[in-house]
Amino acid sequence: MNQEDGRPAAVDTALEQFSRVAVPPDVELRLQARMQEFYRQEESPPAWTTSHFRFRRPVAACVAAVLAMAMLAGLSWFLWPSQKYNVLLVTLDTTRADRLGCYGYSAGNTPVLDTLAAEGVLCERAFTVAPITLAAHATMFTGLYPAESGVVTNGRGGRLDDRIPTLAEVLNREGYDTGAFVASFVLNSKFGLDRGFRTYDDDFASAEAAPDALHRQRHGESVVDAALQWLGAKREKPFFCWVHLYDPHAPYLPHTALFGAKYVDRPYDAEIAYVDRQVGRLVDFLKTRGLESRTLVAVVGDHGEGLADHLERGHGLTLYHETMQVPLIFRHAGRLPAGRRVAGNVSLVDLSLTILDLLGLDDPRKITGKSLKKVLAGGEAPPGLIYGATDDPFLDNGWSPLRSLIEGQWKYIRTTKPELYDLAADPHERQNLLQANPGTARKMESRMAEFESQLARREAIAKQLSASERQALEGLGYFSGGSKTVATRLAPAELPDVKDMLPFGNAIDDAMRLAETGSVDEAIGQLREVIRMAPGHTAAYWYLAVVLRDASRLDEADQALRAQLVIEPYSSRGHYVLATVLMQQDKTTDAVSEFRKAIEFDPDDAEAHHILATLLLRAGETENALAHFNAALAIDHQHVGACEGRANLLAQIGRTAEAIADFRMALKYAPDAVEAHYNLGILLAGTGDAEEGGRHLARAVELSPESARLQYALGVFLVKQRRFDEAIGHLAKAVELKPGYTEAEEKLDEARRARAANLAAPNR
Amino acid sequence: MPQDFSFSLSVTGLQLQADSSFAQLVRPIERRMFETVWRILRHSQDAEDALQIALATVWQERVRIECHSAPQALILKICSDAAIDQFRRRRNYRDVATLENCLPSSGAPPLDDVIERETLDIVMGAITRLSQNQATTVVMRFFQGESDATIAAVLGCGAETVREHLARGRERLGRMLGQLAPRG
Numbered sequence: 025m026n027q028e029d030g031r032p033a034a035v036d037t038a039l040e041q042f043s044r045v046a047v048p049p050d051v052e053l054r055l056q057a058r059m060q061e062f063y064r065q066e067e068s069p070p071a072w073t074t075s076h077f078r079f080r081r082p083v084a085a086c087v088a089a090v091l092a093m094a095m096l097a098g099l100s101w102f103l104w105p106s107q108k109y110n111v112l113l114v115t116l117d118t119t120r121a122d123r124l125g126c127y128g129y130s131a132g133n134t135p136v137l138d139t140l141a142a143e144g145v146l147c148e149r150a151f152t153v154a155p156i157t158l159a160a161h162a163t164m165f166t167g168l169y170p171a172e173s174g175v176v177t178n179g180r181g182g183r184l185d186d187r188i189p190t191l192a193e194v195l196n197r198e199g200y201d202t203g204a205f206v207a208s209f210v211l212n213s214k215f216g217l218d219r220g221f222r223t224y225d226d227d228f229a230s231a232e233a234a235p236d237a238l239h240r241q242r243h244g245e246s247v248v249d250a251a252l253q254w255l256g257a258k259r260e261k262p263f264f265c266w267v268h269l270y271d272p273h274a275p276y277l278p279h280t281a282l283f284g285a286k287y288v289d290r291p292y293d294a295e296i297a298y299v300d301r302q303v304g305r306l307v308d309f310l311k312t313r314g315l316e317s318r319t320l321v322a323v324v325g326d327h328g329e330g331l332a333d334h335l336e337r338g339h340g341l342t343l344y345h346e347t348m349q350v351p352l353i354f355r356h357a358g359r360l361p362a363g364r365r366v367a368g369n370v371s372l373v374d375l376s377l378t379i380l381d382l383l384g385l386d387d388p389r390k391i392t393g394k395s396l397k398k399v400l401a402g403g404e405a406p407p408g409l410i411y412g413a414t415d416d417p418f419l420d421n422g423w424s425p426l427r428s429l430i431e432g433q434w435k436y437i438r439t440t441k442p443e444l445y446d447l448a449a450d451p452h453e454r455q456n457l458l459q460a461n462p463g464t465a466r467k468m469e470s471r472m473a474e475f476e477s478q479l480a481r482r483e484a485i486a487k488q489l490s491a492s493e494r495q496a497l498e499g500l501g502y503f504s505g506g507s508k509t510v511a512t513r514l515a516p517a518e519l520p521d522v523k524d525m526l527p528f529g530n531a532i533d534d535a536m537r538l539a540e541t542g543s544v545d546e547a548i549g550q551l552r553e554v555i556r557m558a559p560g561h562t563a564a565y566w567y568l569a570v571v572l573r574d575a576s577r578l579d580e581a582d583q584a585l586r587a588q589l590v591i592e593p594y595s596s597r598g599h600y601v602l603a604t605v606l607m608q609q610d611k612t613t614d615a616v617s618e619f620r621k622a623i624e625f626d627p628d629d630a631e632a633h634h635i636l637a638t639l640l641l642r643a644g645e646t647e648n649a650l651a652h653f654n655a656a657l658a659i660d661h662q663h664v665g666a667c668e669g670r671a672n673l674l675a676q677i678g679r680t681a682e683a684i685a686d687f688r689m690a691l692k693y694a695p696d697a698v699e700a701h702y703n704l705g706i707l708l709a710g711t712g713d714a715e716e717g718g719r720h721l722a723r724a725v726e727l728s729p730e731s732a733r734l735q736y737a738l739g740v741f742l743v744k745q746r747r748f749d750e751a752i753g754h755l756a757k758a759v760e761l762k763p764g765y766t767e768a769e770e771k772l773d774e775a776r777r778a779r780a781a782n783l784a785a786p787n788r
Numbered sequence: 789m790p791q792d793f794s795f796s797l798s799v800t801g802l803q804l805q806a807d808s809s810f811a812q813l814v815r816p817i818e819r820r821m822f823e824t825v826w827r828i829l830r831h832s833q834d835a836e837d838a839l840q841i842a843l844a845t846v847w848q849e850r851v852r853i854e855c856h857s858a859p860q861a862l863i864l865k866i867c868s869d870a871a872i873d874q875f876r877r878r879r880n881y882r883d884v885a886t887l888e889n890c891l892p893s894s895g896a897p898p899l900d901d902v903i904e905r906e907t908l909d910i911v912m913g914a915i916t917r918l919s920q921n922q923a924t925t926v927v928m929r930f931f932q933g934e935s936d937a938t939i940a941a942v943l944g945c946g947a948e949t950v951r952e953h954l955a956r957g958r959e960r961l962g963r964m965l966g967q968l969a970p971r972g
Contacts (some may be wrong), residue, residue: 035961038911039930045908047819047826051835055822058836062843063811186857187944196851219855 108262109356109383110319111195112310114303115164115266117157117208118273118339120328121150121351123296131290133283133297136304137353140323144355145364145400151410151430152327152372155339155347157210158217160326160372161268165190165217167376167391169411171479175215176415179628184216189389191376192220192264198385201261205251207270209240214659221266225250228662228693244269244302252309262318267306269299272329274338292331317357320382324375325350334453335526337533340416342522343428343437344453348412354400356382361402368405369430370396392479407432409475417522421529421563422592424519429472436468440521444468520560528558532567539571547571562592566601573605581605596626603635612639630660638669649673664694672703680707698728702737709741718745725754732762740771748779810850814843817860820932821867827931828871828912835871842870858941861934865942868927876916914964915957922957925950 047055125132126141127148153163154170162168162175166188170176175184184190192202203223211217211226218224225247228240251267271277276291279298287294303323310316328347330336339347352370354360360382373393380387381395399405410430417423427438433448444458444465458465531554539547551568554561565588572581585602592598603618619636622629637652650673656666671686687704690697701724709717721738728734735758742751755772759765814821821842825835845866846853853859915923921943928934928942936947943950 035958035965036930038907038965039926039958039961041908042827042911042931043933045823045827045830047822048832051826051832052819052822054832054836055825055839056818058839059814059818059843062814062847186855186941193852193855220851222851 108199109359110262110315111200111264111379111383112306112319112321113264113266113379114306114321114323115161115268116272116299116303116323116325116351117268117270118327118329119296119299119325119351120331120346121325121349122346123293124351126353127351132293134300136300136307137323137351140303140307140321140355141353141363141365143357143362144321144353145360145366147352147366147370147396149367149369150324150350150352150372151348151369151412152325152350153411154413155327155341155343156414156416157208157326158215161211161217164324164326164372164375165192167191167373167387167389167393169373169392169479170413171476172392176413177419178210179215183214184219186216186219190217190220191379192217192266194220194380194385194387194389195264196220196222199261200264201259202264203251203254204266204268205247205254206266206268207242207244207247208268208273211268212660214661223254225254241270241273244271244299248302248305252305255306255309269302271295271299271302274329292329317359320354320356320359320379322375322379323351323353324372325352326372332530335523335530337530340414340420341423341426341526341529343412343414343426345451348428354378354382360400364400364402366396366399366405368399369408369410370399370405371408371410409471411472411475417525418519421525421561422519423522423525426522427472427476429468429475431468431471434464434468436465436472438469438472439523440519441523442469525558525561528554528561528564532561532564536567536571539574544571544575548575560591562588562595562598565591566595566598569601569605573601573608576608578605578609582609594625596622596629596632599625600629600632603632607635607639612643615639616643627655628659630656630663630666633659634663634666634669637666637673641669641673646673646677661689662693664690664697664700667693668697668700668703671700675703675707680711683707684711696727698724698731698734701727702734705741706737709744714741714745717741729757730761732758732765732768735761736765736768736771739768739775743771743775743778746778746782748775748782751775752779810847813850813853813859813863814846817863820860820864824864824867824927824932825871825874828868828875828927830908834874838871838874839867841874842867845870856941858938861928861932861938861942864932864934865924865928868924868931872916872923872927875912911961911965914961917964918957918960919953921945922953922960925953926957926961929954 121127123129123132124137125134126138126146152160154160154176156170156177158178159170159173159175162173162184163170166173166184168188173184173188192204196202202221203225204218204221205225206212209226209228213224213226218226228242247267247269251265255263255265272292272295276295277298278285278287278291279294280288282301283294283297287297307321310319310321327339328345328350329339330342330344330347333346334342334344336342336344336347350372352372352375371393374396375393377387377391377393378396378400381397382400394408396405410428412428413426415425418425424440429436429438430447433446435445435447435453437443437445442458442465443453443456444461445453445455446457447453531550535547535550535554538544538550548568548571551564551571554564555568558564565584569581569584569588572578572584582602582605585598585605588598589595589602599618599622603615603622606612606615606618616636616639619632619639622632623636626632633652633656637649637656640646640652641649650670653666653670653673656663657670660666667686667690671683671690674680674683674686684704684707687700687707690700691704694700701720705717705720705722705724707717708714708720711717718738718741721734721741725731725734725738735754739751739753739755739758742748742754745751752772752775755768755775758768759772762768821839822835825838825842829835829838842863846863849866853862856862915926918926924943925939928939934942936950939950940947943953
């Protein structure tokens with residue numbers, strides 16, 4: 025900018041004049057009138073016609089006409105060819121490819137998936153980009169690697185960057201009706217994958233109780249029920265339906281009601297067989313509606329499951345084939361060859377563009393993934409690099425993160441103690457050839473570094489980590505040059521290697537199972553042994569503290585947590601559990617302090633916000649309490665406890681309408697919450713809605729008939745309603761349940777007197 | 789102990805009526821939408837037309853807008869785009885757009901007002917000759933008072949790029965509006 029000739033200053037002065045231009049009142053009235061027309065008309069947009077657009081100019085009228093026609097025809101549907109294909113995308117969580125019949129598993133029970141593969145194209149060697157649900161799904165929808173999309177792990181406040189377009193957005197703009205039905209809170213809309221979906225069903229009201237929000241899930245049957253209901257609706261547009269099935273994720277159920285005792289010893293296989301049946305319901309729907317030839321079906325696993333093949337029982341901590349190789353099947357009757365099997369390596373990063381290409385649509389996005397259309401149609405998979413990554417070992421335990429690269433026959437894993445496998449000779453990755461082939465390892469490391477340098481990194485990756493985690497990673501060299509991007513260099517040698525630490529992790533799992541089955545002392549002993557063998561294993565201290573706390577050995581729990589926090593001072597979960605221990609010791613001030621630290625290190629811990637808010641409310645710090653309730657609900661809008669807590673607070677400070685709204689929300693997600701029914705009933709009765717208020721009070725009594733307080737409340741309400749007979753019944757019950765309940769006794773007397781007076785009154 | 793229930797609270801909760809998603813998006817920024825189209829056009833009927841087009845676009849794009857990180861700023865950008873387009877189209881029928889039409893109310897305007905309006909038209913004409921991103925950046929910054937970060941969110945670029953658009957836009961405006969520069 026040229027500062028010397030004075031032009032910029034003059035330009036600024038000229039531009040600043042605009043900000044002082046006010047809308048004249050008569051113009052504002054005219055604009056306001058135009059606005060109101062829109063508000064009125066938007067209830068029935070298809071009825072809009074150009075008559076509602078009072079343009080003066082021919083050009084503007086043309087624009088209006090185009091818009092109106094677009095709306096009339098289902099919002100621009102008329103602009104595209106009539107032949108558009110539906111898309112049914114089914115993602116199978118935690119599903120190993122080698123546990124499906126079509127991938128050669130003889131003990132499996134997957135007839136639906138096997139048939140889909142026989143009728144379509146199966147990719148024999150499809151690999152996920154990360155053994156983590158949210159990261160893998162983000163890649164599937166964006167065509168970007170986790171390092172590019174910024175979504176590298178589950179939860180932790182991470183959210184797909186709003187600037188990154190998704191497959192659903194592209195299809196939405198192409199005129200598709202888009203609906204998603206997800207089974208796990210890990211894919212809750214708060215994490216950003218809802219973008220582009222007109223319907224995003226992540227309602228976990230029917231979900232079973234889970235130890236933490238991230239593990240809230242619903243069964244496949246419930247997800248498919250919702251999807252089928254949506255699919256069955258009449259529509260003029262093509263649909264894009266994404267169904268996510270989470271059942272194969274631990275804990276595994278043997279589904280004895282469906283399969284008898286067949287899978288009691290192999291419950292993981294039972295879960296796979298169960299999801300196969302659920303996929304079958306979707307496939308049957310297409311068949312009965314005659315939509316098979318008009319619908320591209322894609323079935324894909326987000327990642328596999330360790331099942332202890334390389335010590336890891338679950339997933340997320342290793343990058344071996346059992347967690348990385350996933351099923352990938354496409355079927356489109358008449359448009360894709362039947363029974364084709366693609367032998368080459370393919371990656372889930374290619375899924376998004378492949379779907380668009382198969383639909384004949386251009387992808388306006390700049391993404392990393394490639395289209396597999398030609399490969400699926402019969403071409404050979406071009407030789408390429410298959411890249412995988414996981415940061416969970418570090419984020420969860422402080423162990424070395426992992427990166428993997430497959431090129432040709434070689435697979436290289438970067439960690440503290442790198443690994444090299446010859447997949448041609450050793451497909452199950454049993455023999456680490458790093459020592460025998462140092463030259464190949466160096467070449468693979470170099471290829472990996474070159475590949476990573478080409479990934480377009482985004483700041484979101486750093487947003488996903490708490491400040492302290494980021495600091496810790498920066499300290500270890502995982503962030504480069506002060507910028508918020510993950511560096512690509514070798515892991516520091518001082519970080520523990522997952523291989524060395526997994527036996528201890530498994531020992532902790534075993535100890536926790538012992539604790540769950542009541543063998544608490546044995547569990548504590550085992551955890552102490554892990555700490556003795558691996559003093560840096562912070563998770564062992566934490567689990568030990570949890571077991572000790574639950575056994576009411578609070579001083580020992582306190583001690584274990586403080587030991588953990590010496591090693592890992594930024595551990596949010598450490599501070600959180602310490603706070604709960606302090607609460608149980610009635611050290612409220614200290615507990616508040618620890619909850620604040622937990623939130624400092626993980627600002628997105630809804631439960632910590634909720635409990636802290638409750639403590640602050642008790643201490644009379646209403647404003648602070650409200651702020652933390654708000655924070656909890658901003659993070660997890662389905663958090664019933666926070667919803668009820670905030671409702672109670674709002675009721676206390678006279679914000680009745682908001683309190684009522686919150687109680688209603690709490691009851692949406694917890695329909696049998698007695699306190700919510702009771703409080704909502706009281707508030708509604710107080711605001712004049714006696715009918716609904718009475719219903720909620722009656723429901724509270726129905727749910728908890730042995731509560732004298734509830735019987736009394738309903739009795740008082742019924743006296744006010746002059747329903748004396750019913751009131752007397754509930755008040756008498758209250759007195760019976762709680763002898764000496766003076767208020768109930770007095771109200772009972774009042775009700776009896778009122779009834780007598782009522783009966784004595786002349787009948788007009 | 790059970791509380792003694794009060795049944796005398798005022799009736800407020802029953803009057804809650806949720807706005808539709810479209811109204812929820814638009815209603816809070818109605819006034820800013822009016823200001824945006826008016827500041828660019830300063831012509832009541834043109835402003836109405838531009839607002840109409842913007843509203844139709846917002847309705848059509850409402851799902852995307854709801855998902856956007858800066859939905860209000862995005863709506864204002866849609867308004868400014870519609871108004872700039874309208875301003876460009878105005879050249880085609882400039883002959884019928886009399887000064888009187890450009891005024892909100894009847895009565896002869898003071899001379900200073902006329903001069904100011906003409907100046908604003910000249911500046912606005914120059915803005916419409918900027919690249920789309922430069923024009924949007926200049927309007928969002930000077931007409932709407934948005935921050936770099938918000939403009940970046942709307943344009944889908946980084947704040948640094950926004951600063952670059954702004955610098956280049958002002959530089960080009962400076963060249964085009966040389967006659968506005970102080971002399972001597």
